[in-house]
Amino acid sequence: MQFSDTFIEASQSMGANRLRTGLTMLGMIIGVASVVLMLAIGQGAQALVTESIASMGSNLFIVLSGTSTAGGVRMGGGTVPTLTYKDTMAIGELESIAAVAPMLPNSAPMVYGANNWTTQVVGTTSEYFDVRDWQPSLGVVFTPTDLRSVNRVVLLGKTVVSHLFGDEDPIGKTLRIKNNPFTVVGVLSSKGQSLDGRDQDDTALIPFTTAQRKVFGNQFPGMVRYAMVKAASAEVMPAAEAQMNDLLRQRHRIRAGMDDDFSIRNLTALAQTAQGATKAMSMMLGAIAGVSLLVGGIGIMNIMLVSVTERTREIGIRMAIGARTFDILAQFLLEALMISLSGSLLGVILGVTIAWLVATTIGMNVVVTLTSIFLAFGVAAAVGIFFGFYPARKAAALRPIEALRYQ
Amino acid sequence: MSDILIQAASLTKDYALDEGDIVRVLHGLDFTIEAGEFLAIMGPSGSGKSTLMNLLGCLDTPSGGHYFIKGEDTAEMTPDQLASLRSRQIGFVFQGFNLLPRKSLIDNVALPLVYSGVPRLDRARIARAILHEVGLGDRLRHRPGQLSGGQQQRVAIARALVNKPSLILADEPTGNLDTKTSEDILALFDRLHRQGLTIILVTHEADVARHADKILYLIDGRIDRIQVNAHAIQ
Numbered sequence: 001m002q003f004s005d006t007f008i009e010a011s012q013s014m015g016a017n018r019l020r021t022g023l024t025m026l027g028m029i030i031g032v033a034s035v036v037l038m039l040a041i042g043q044g045a046q047a048l049v050t051e052s053i054a055s056m057g058s059n060l061f062i063v064l065s066g067t068s069t070a071g072g073v074r075m076g077g078g079t080v081p082t083l084t085y086k087d088t089m090a091i092g093e094l095e096s097i098a099a100v101a102p103m104l105p106n107s108a109p110m111v112y113g114a115n116n117w118t119t120q121v122v123g124t125t126s127e128y129f130d131v132r133d134w135q136p137s138l139g140v141v142f143t144p145t146d147l148r149s150v151n152r153v154v155l156l157g158k159t160v161v162s163h164l165f166g167d168e169d170p171i172g173k174t175l176r177i178k179n180n181p182f183t184v185v186g187v188l189s190s191k192g193q194s195l196d197g198r199d200q201d202d203t204a205l206i207p208f209t210t211a212q213r214k215v216f217g218n219q220f221p222g223m224v225r226y227a228m229v230k231a232a233s234a235e236v237m238p239a240a241e242a243q244m245n246d247l248l249r250q251r252h253r254i255r256a257g258m259d260d261d262f263s264i265r266n267l268t269a270l271a272q273t274a275q276g277a278t279k280a281m282s283m284m285l286g287a288i289a290g291v292s293l294l295v296g297g298i299g300i301m302n303i304m305l306v307s308v309t310e311r312t313r314e315i316g317i318r319m320a321i322g323a324r325t326f327d328i329l330a331q332f333l334l335e336a337l338m339i340s341l342s343g344s345l346l347g348v349i350l351g352v353t354i355a356w357l358v359a360t361t362i363g364m365n366v367v368v369t370l371t372s373i374f375l376a377f378g379v380a381a382a383v384g385i386f387f388g389f390y391p392a393r394k395a396a397a398l399r400p401i402e403a404l405r406y407q
Numbered sequence: 408m409s410d411i412l413i414q415a416a417s418l419t420k421d422y423a424l425d426e427g428d429i430v431r432v433l434h435g436l437d438f439t440i441e442a443g444e445f446l447a448i449m450g451p452s453g454s455g456k457s458t459l460m461n462l463l464g465c466l467d468t469p470s471g472g473h474y475f476i477k478g479e480d481t482a483e484m485t486p487d488q489l490a491s492l493r494s495r496q497i498g499f500v501f502q503g504f505n506l507l508p509r510k511s512l513i514d515n516v517a518l519p520l521v522y523s524g525v526p527r528l529d530r531a532r533i534a535r536a537i538l539h540e541v542g543l544g545d546r547l548r549h550r551p552g553q554l555s556g557g558q559q560q561r562v563a564i565a566r567a568l569v570n571k572p573s574l575i576l577a578d579e580p581t582g583n584l585d586t587k588t589s590e591d592i593l594a595l596f597d598r599l600h601r602q603g604l605t606i607i608l609v610t611h612e613a614d615v616a617r618h619a620d621k622i623l624y625l626i627d628g629r630i631d632r633i634q635v636n637a638h639a640i641q
């Protein structure tokens with residue numbers, strides 16, 4: 001029996017029971033579509049996390065001031081100012097530390113012409129750009145001179161620029177932050193979303209000294225909200241953490257047995273945790289989708305078994321007029337394979353379409369890769385062969401007379 | 408005319424019943440059939456005629472004894488060798504036609520050619536020619552369900568002939584047909600017989616059995632006698 005004959009026989013029997021074939025195919029379609037979609041969502045989330053981690057900068061710590069116990073209530077980090085500008089400078093002296101940036105963030109309205117926009121204005125030093133591996137795409141960063149002279153200069157994030165300036169070139173323009181005139185010296189390159197989903201480009205950077213003395217005023221002179229610290233390398237991260245801890249306890253005169261009045265967080269470790277979590281999530285999504293693919297496969301097996309039983313007599317007739325075991329096996333196996341392959345083709349189309357809809361309508365980050373399509377397709381074909389084989393073999397193993405006698 | 412086509416040696420068939428009992432339906436049959444012979448098998452209902460035909464057609468395997476075709480023991484053949492025997496040597500006409508209801512007449516008749524590896528274009532030509540021969544050349548695209556019993560019987564015969572077998576096995580081919588249709592079908596068998604085919608048919612009717620060279624009487628699974636018809640002696 002030639003392949004084309006087997007193909008015709010299989011298509012005819014698929015066509016003879018269109019509704020049933022369609023329903024079986026539906027199981028496969030849903031299975032494959034969900035695998036494609038879930039992989040797309042999982043990979044989208046992973047891509048997002050990887051991107052934000054890369055944008056965060058590497059080997060990072062964040063040192064927060066004040067987690068002391070006040071009247072038995074443990075306060076959140078950064079609530080009680082205990083960390084000084086001088087502390088951050090001392091941290092910068094440590095051998096294991098590459099750069100330190102003191103941070104004084106505050107929400108403030110900014111006005112340019114008729115436009116206004118409220119954003120997070122951060123007072124920091126020029127080391128911040130090294131800590132975050134963040135360079136301006138236009139203009140320059142501020143200099144130690146700007147800090148010493150308490151200059152009113154500002155670097156803007158992309159989002160702020162687009163809200164205040166539109167298409168206008170902001171460099172050299174003057175805008176007002178809390179009614180203080182500032183000159184725009186640079187525009188930061190785009191960083192996109194942070195791990196916690198904030199827009200990192202919605203920010204403005206001003207010299208630390210200017211922030212302290214001219215913009216925010218200061219109830220606690222010389223204090224910083226937190227500091228961002230970059231270790232010299234990934235290997236020295238544990239040593240750097242211990243050294244900072246010792247240094248700050250010593251500077252803050254904390255006796256042995258007393259609680260720290262600061263806290264150090266390893267952002268790189270947090271990032272790794274986040275990465276691990278998204279990976280686990282996308283694997284779980286894939287597994288759930290895989291289960292539905294399996295259910296689709298069992299549906300095929302079920303239908304093929306019914307089909308074999310229903311057509312036992314026909315199998316007997318075919319054998320009586322010369323069909324070999326292989327001819328019968330091939331016919332039923334091909335039928336199962338055709339159902340699963342056409343089902344998975346439609347499933348891939350459906351899955352990609354839904355992924356596209358999800359991306360365009362709710363803006364979820366999805367990544368459809370060729371690998372995931374081939375994976376879904378390959379698994380579906382394997383499922384078709386695997387679940388088609390048993391009924392096909394059952395049909396082929398019948399003795400002609402038994403099949404003919406079947407009522 | 409002395410080539411032995413079929414030889415049965417102590418051929419037995421047992422059936423296992425649901426209750427676990429075993430009934431012996433054929434009790435050690437010995438006979439030979441020569442190539443080109445026309446044999447009729449007669450006997451009361453339940454005597455084992457269909458059982459014997461199924462063995463001769465290689466649709467079933469004997470419980471004991473041996474069945475040789477052209478000197479080869481069928482017991483030593485693999486399922487695929489038996490399939491190829493059914494495909495190329497044997498044409499089986501079933502008591503209940505056994506046509507595939509969803510296929511057209513021409514597709515039904517061409518199906519054995521599919522399994523014997525004949526190219527598609529030749530298949531249609533051969534099947535058409537044979538359907539013409541049995542007088543159904545104008546109904547190629549009909550389904551079996553659209554035909555009368557006699558017409559379906561002729562389609563079944565056409566299908567049995569399509570691979571040019573050397574042996575035709577027909578289980579009551581005229582069982583439920585009127586006299587006129589029976590005569591037509593028997594005329595067809597006579598013609599095939601003259602062309603040199605070996606024919607074995609089962610019948611209840613003496614009129615039908617008269618067409619054969621020999622009549623084998625089967626009673627309770629044993630050969631009662633083999634009678635040679637007068638016209639075959641000359």
Ligand SMILES: Nc1ncnc2c1ncn2[C@@H]1O[C@H](COP(=O)(O)OP(=O)(O)OP(=O)(O)O)[C@@H](O)[C@H]1O
Nearest residue numbers: 422423424432450451452453454455456457458459
């Ligand atoms: N599959 C089977 N299982 C058990 N017994 C069977 C089976 N097939 C046939 N028999 C028994 O074997 C005996 C012979 O049956 P068979 O069909 O060969 O008779 P027959 O001579 O063809 O009868 P008829 O003229 O009515 O067609 C019967 O007694 C029948 O009950």
Ligand SMILES: [Mg+2]
Nearest residue numbers: 456457458502
């Ligand atoms: Mg019978």
